Amino acid sequence: MFESLLRILALTRKEFLVVLKDPRSRISLFVPPIIQCLIFGYAASYDLSNVPYAVLDQDRSFASAQLLSQLDGSGVFLRVGNLSNVKEIEAIIDDKKALLVLQIGQNFERNLLMGLTAPVQLIVDGRNSNTAAIASSYISTEVATFNAQWRAGHGEAKMPVRSITRAWYNPNLESRWFMVPGMIATLTLLQTLILTAMSVAREREHGTFDQLLVTPFSPTEIMVGKALTPITIGLGQATGVLLVAQLWFHIPFAGSFLTLYLCLGIFLFAIIGIGLLVSSISANMQQAMLYSFVLMLPIILLSGFMTPISTMPRGFQYVTLFNPLRHAIRCVQRVFLEGAGIELLIPDLWPMLLIGMVTLPAAAWMFRHRFA
Amino acid sequence: MKSEVPDKEQAISGIALCKAFRRTSGENIQALEQVSLNIHHGTLAALVGPDGAGKTTLLRMAAGLIAPDSGKLEVLGINVTADPQQIQSRISYMPQKFGLYEDLSVQENLDLYADLHGVTPDAKRLRYAQLMQMTDLGSFANRLAGRLSGGMKQKLGLACTLVRSPELLLLDEPTVGVDPLSRRELWEIILRLVRDENLTVLLSTAYLDEAERCGHVVVLNQGKVLVQGPPGEVTKLANGRVFLVEPPEGQPARNLQAQCFDEPGIADAVPEGGLVRVVLMPGMKASLGSIGCLTAGLDVQPTPARFEDGFMLLLHQQGNKAAPVSPGTVRQTPLADKDRCEIIIEVHDLVKRFGAFTAVDHISFEVCRGEIFGLLGPNGAGKTTTFRMLCGLLAATSGTLRVAGEDLRVARASARQRIGYVAQKFALYGQLSVIENLEFFASAYGLRGRRKRDRIDWALQDFELSELVKLPSGQLPGGYKQRLAMAAALLHEPEILFLDEPTSGADPLARREFWQRITLFAEQGVTVIVTTHFMEEAEYCDRALIQDAGRLLARGTPAEIRLLADSRGGQRPSMEDAFIAIVEKAREKASTLAMGVA
Numbered sequence: 001m002f003e004s005l006l007r008i009l010a011l012t013r014k015e016f017l018v019v020l021k022d023p024r025s026r027i028s029l030f031v032p033p034i035i036q037c038l039i040f041g042y043a044a045s046y047d048l049s050n051v052p053y054a055v056l057d058q059d060r061s062f063a064s065a066q067l068l069s070q071l072d073g074s075g076v077f078l079r080v081g082n083l084s085n086v087k088e089i090e091a092i093i094d095d096k097k098a099l100l101v102l103q104i105g106q107n108f109e110r111n112l113l114m115g116l117t118a119p120v121q122l123i124v125d126g127r128n129s130n131t132a133a134i135a136s137s138y139i140s141t142e143v144a145t146f147n148a149q150w151r152a153g154h155g156e157a158k159m160p161v162r163s164i165t166r167a168w169y170n171p172n173l174e175s176r177w178f179m180v181p182g183m184i185a186t187l188t189l190l191q192t193l194i195l196t197a198m199s200v201a202r203e204r205e206h207g208t209f210d211q212l213l214v215t216p217f218s219p220t221e222i223m224v225g226k227a228l229t230p231i232t233i234g235l236g237q238a239t240g241v242l243l244v245a246q247l248w249f250h251i252p253f254a255g256s257f258l259t260l261y262l263c264l265g266i267f268l269f270a271i272i273g274i275g276l277l278v279s280s281i282s283a284n285m286q287q288a289m290l291y292s293f294v295l296m297l298p299i300i301l302l303s304g305f306m307t308p309i310s311t312m313p314r315g316f317q318y319v320t321l322f323n324p325l326r327h328a329i330r331c332v333q334r335v336f337l338e339g340a341g342i343e344l345l346i347p348d349l350w351p352m353l354l355i356g357m358v359t360l361p362a363a364a365w366m367f368r369h370r371f372a
Numbered sequence: 373m374k375s376e377v378p379d380k381e382q383a384i385s386g387i388a389l390c391k392a393f394r395r396t397s398g399e400n401i402q403a404l405e406q407v408s409l410n411i412h413h414g415t416l417a418a419l420v421g422p423d424g425a426g427k428t429t430l431l432r433m434a435a436g437l438i439a440p441d442s443g444k445l446e447v448l449g450i451n452v453t454a455d456p457q458q459i460q461s462r463i464s465y466m467p468q469k470f471g472l473y474e475d476l477s478v479q480e481n482l483d484l485y486a487d488l489h490g491v492t493p494d495a496k497r498l499r500y501a502q503l504m505q506m507t508d509l510g511s512f513a514n515r516l517a518g519r520l521s522g523g524m525k526q527k528l529g530l531a532c533t534l535v536r537s538p539e540l541l542l543l544d545e546p547t548v549g550v551d552p553l554s555r556r557e558l559w560e561i562i563l564r565l566v567r568d569e570n571l572t573v574l575l576s577t578a579y580l581d582e583a584e585r586c587g588h589v590v591v592l593n594q595g596k597v598l599v600q601g602p603p604g605e606v607t608k609l610a611n612g613r614v615f616l617v618e619p620p621e622g623q624p625a626r627n628l629q630a631q632c633f634d635e636p637g638i639a640d641a642v643p644e645g646g647l648v649r650v651v652l653m654p655g656m657k658a659s660l661g662s663i664g665c666l667t668a669g670l671d672v673q674p675t676p677a678r679f680e681d682g683f684m685l686l687l688h689q690q691g692n693k694a695a696p697v698s699p700g701t702v703r704q705t706p707l708a709d710k711d712r713c714e715i716i717i718e719v720h721d722l723v724k725r726f727g728a729f730t731a732v733d734h735i736s737f738e739v740c741r742g743e744i745f746g747l748l749g750p751n752g753a754g755k756t757t758t759f760r761m762l763c764g765l766l767a768a769t770s771g772t773l774r775v776a777g778e779d780l781r782v783a784r785a786s787a788r789q790r791i792g793y794v795a796q797k798f799a800l801y802g803q804l805s806v807i808e809n810l811e812f813f814a815s816a817y818g819l820r821g822r823r824k825r826d827r828i829d830w831a832l833q834d835f836e837l838s839e840l841v842k843l844p845s846g847q848l849p850g851g852y853k854q855r856l857a858m859a860a861a862l863l864h865e866p867e868i869l870f871l872d873e874p875t876s877g878a879d880p881l882a883r884r885e886f887w888q889r890i891t892l893f894a895e896q897g898v899t900v901i902v903t904t905h906f907m908e909e910a911e912y913c914d915r916a917l918i919q920d921a922g923r924l925l926a927r928g929t930p931a932e933i934r935l936l937a938d939s940r941g942g943q944r945p946s947m948e949d950a951f952i953a954i955v956e957k958a959r960e961k962a963s964t965l966a967m968g969v970a
Contacts (some may be wrong), residue, residue: 003818010815017804207799211860214763214793215816218785369767 011225033187033237037244046175054081054098061109100124169337180245181336182305185328192234196275201288219364227272234268254339267328270352273359280366299325324352378446383572384411389443403429405595416566418583419576421592422879423850427576431542435465464538470529474518485532503531521752523554543575548877551750580680603679610681613652618671626912630891631665640684643911646931651681713740722771731757733922744894746916747903754922755903792861796872798853802846817864831859851882871902887912907948925958
């Protein structure tokens with residue numbers, strides 16, 4: 001037992017040396033996740049600001065001016081054009097100068113004063129459906145506010161129903177708060193999966209794996225030695241992203257670090273199982289690289305990182321249950337934003353444990369029995 | 373006096389070429405120092421010399437791939453530094469590792485190189501027919517290059533370099549890792565090119581018998597030319613200094629060889645046909661009796677010198693001699709009774725199939741403790757497969773094998789403590805330094821504390837690696853890589869040592885040094901199983917077997933194997949002659965059998 005531990009220690013030490021000895025590979029392990037996190041934190045946001053819009057105001061009344069000044073003052077919209085003709089609408093949308101055009105009809109103010117409904121037309125560039133939907137929902141919100149104010153100002157009856165939204169855990173519904181914690185898991189996955197997948201494949205390609213197999217190492221010892229290094233490196237990377245989230249983006253951390261690291265540890269256990277299995281199947285590094293990329297995309301797409309799982313077809317939703325990243329992202333977000341304790345996370349932790357417990361022994365078996 | 377201007381009439385003419393490199397560890401290596409040479413049109417010329425002599429550098433320079441630091445080099449009358457492009461369009465260069473595309477077929481590889489060189493379809497058709505006839509690759513046109521044996525790969529590489537008719541052919545160690553049969557075929561191709569197409573060929577080689585067949589030889593050592601001229605010039609140096617000595621009754625020739633090799637008055641000693649071939653240093657001939665290892669009333673007969681003798685003498689005079697290997701290096705109990713065979717490896721009816729292909733076909737043999745046992749055979753004979761099964765890396769399809777009483781494939785991990793394995797290709801961690809590799813393997817074998825330190829010190833001392841401890845092992849010169857691999861496999865003092873082609877690509881000096889070590893290990897009771905392509909090295913073995921196409925063709929002591937070949941005109945056949953005769957006879961028999969069935 002003691003002998004076995006010493007051997008595992010030696011192998012772990014060797015693995016660290018192989019990965020970290022070269023200053024370039026050291027940098028490539030820790031700098032990209034942090035840079036990616038910064039890029040994602042800024043770029044991957046569903047929040048819109050400075051949405052370019054144009055106005056075709058055919059009424060030119062006090063009421064229409066009031067509506068427009070409200071839009072301009074919201075900070076979300078940026079007026080880029082005042083149109084005078086319906087024909088101009090097409091050009092300004094086509095040229096992508098404006099994302100939306102608001103057309104206010106001739107009788108806008110008159111209708112309002114008469115107590116009639118005054119329609120305004122919103123023309124949205126639907127080429128990017130996501131942005132279009134968000135932008136038009138913003139407009140609707142602004143219009144609702146205008147309605148309420150108008151009624152109050154003109155002594156009309158209050159709106160019968162009014163919803164007041166209070167978002168828990170993310171009061172301003174900033175998508176960065178949602179994205180960055182998800183990235184702690186996703187960015188860690190990217191490199192640890194490749195790192196692990198390459199580890200055995202590299203040894204196979206260089207012939208060193210045979211040399212390892214003729215030493216007294218047992219498959220289990222090899223597997224443990226090979227798993228410890230990427231787990232440690234993965235936790236290091238996660239810490240890097242966590243620091244960026246806290247110190248740079250100032251996203252409040254509600255939970256306990258112990259719980260977070262426990263979740264990440266279990267997640268890495270599952271990822272490394274998958275990585276080692278890929279590695280044990282691949283004949284060379286090229287194959288290992290290819291297989292990991294083939295796996296990576298569905299793992300990320302079906303994780304709920306980019307698009308919500310609830311909007312996926314039902315069949316896919318079941319598939320996501322086998323995706324460790326799905327569970328990891330949920331765990332990290334819940335610990336981060338909600339402060340969830342370990343007992344609340346069990347439904348997401350056991351599937352990851354199970355994935356690791358199946359893939360790791362399978363990999364260990366493959367080490368020795370491949371091509372045999 | 374040498375002229376200061378390159379000679380335009382020569383195929384290659386170089387004056388005072390110098391080239392230095394910088395290793396990543398910072399030191400400067402003078403690869404070529406004041407090298408001048410002339411090679412006539414239509415000559416077959418060879419570059420010979422130990423590792424690091426500058427052979428590859430010179431070839432690459434002639435191919436216009438690197439420029440000299442100083443000096444002038446003209447190839448086909450063109451200045452190399454001025455117009456490398458023009459030279460490259462008129463010559464062909466085959467590097468040591470030729471870039472065959474393993475996932476393309478033989479034909480596709482040829483097509484690719486033909487297209488790269490812009491060979492016209494008409495010329496292509498004509499050339500292909502010639503090349504296929506020359507290389508016998510015609511029937512393998514659709515086989516993937518990756519599936520060819522080592523010898524066939526080299527032939528395909530040569531065919532690809534010859535798709536257009538060059539005026540000069542540069543070959544860098546074309547026969548490394550190629551078995552004697554394929555080697556002979558490759559040489560027939562090269563000789564025919566020189567004879568029929570009047571091609572100029574410059575090649576480098578580690579096989580000295582190949583140099584003997586060339587018209588012009590350039591002996592390089594540490595970047596300097598020692599001698600150049602016809603091979604006879606080198607052979608001449610050893611004239612009258614070469615003797616065959618018969619070892620005492622009941623002693624293997626290698627023991628006498630090892631003794632003689634260390635004598636200061638002896639330039640070279642190798643076992644040959646059960647005897648020991650000894651080359652004396654100049655001035656020692658008169659005092660033959662004063663040489664320690666020859667005094668014991670042994671039968672000493674003069675014999676004609678050959679190129680290798682002259683070459684070794686030349687190197688020895690330059691101070692290159694394999695360092696004597698210190699005894700007492702591996703702690704094993706020497707054999708109590710040398711005559712009794714204690715079986716340590718037992719293979720019975722071993723079969724290994726890969727799909728429909730039978731790599732190892734019903735092989736049986738035993739190895740006694742303390743023996744040096746050789747596995748000989750052409751490329752693709754199944755030697756490595758047999759090896760991998762013995763080491764437990766591959767499961768046998770059927771049959772039984774016992775290594776130190778256990779089947780390593782199913783035995784406890786600790787059983788592997790008793791074996792050491794050196795793979796064909798350098799298989800240590802290239803990024804890690806020498807010391808890091810040794811420390812890792814020491815721990816892997818459960819060495820620790822004092823013992824670990826002692827063994828690592830031993831390895832560094834004994835394999836002369838002390839000065840290189842910090843160098844990444846991937847950057848070690850070839851010979852040192854080999855030493856490090858051996859050291860790593862011996863740290864735990866294994867009882868059995870498996871060596872897969874340990875001397876492939878090694879220079880003659882390194883090979884002698886290697887065998888000295890092996891002889892020493894065997895004396896201390898270590899069992900050594902070794903595969904090799906150098907048939908003369910089978911002379912170091914106690915017993916050997918010859919394998920071809922997975923089947924066992926011959927088995928016995930080197931003398932017994934030699935006897936199996938027809939002795940031509942009463943001459944003792946060399947091991948290589950015997951090997952070729954045995955394999956060819958078996959192949960003939962197989963093909964007539966196959967025809968009989970059809």
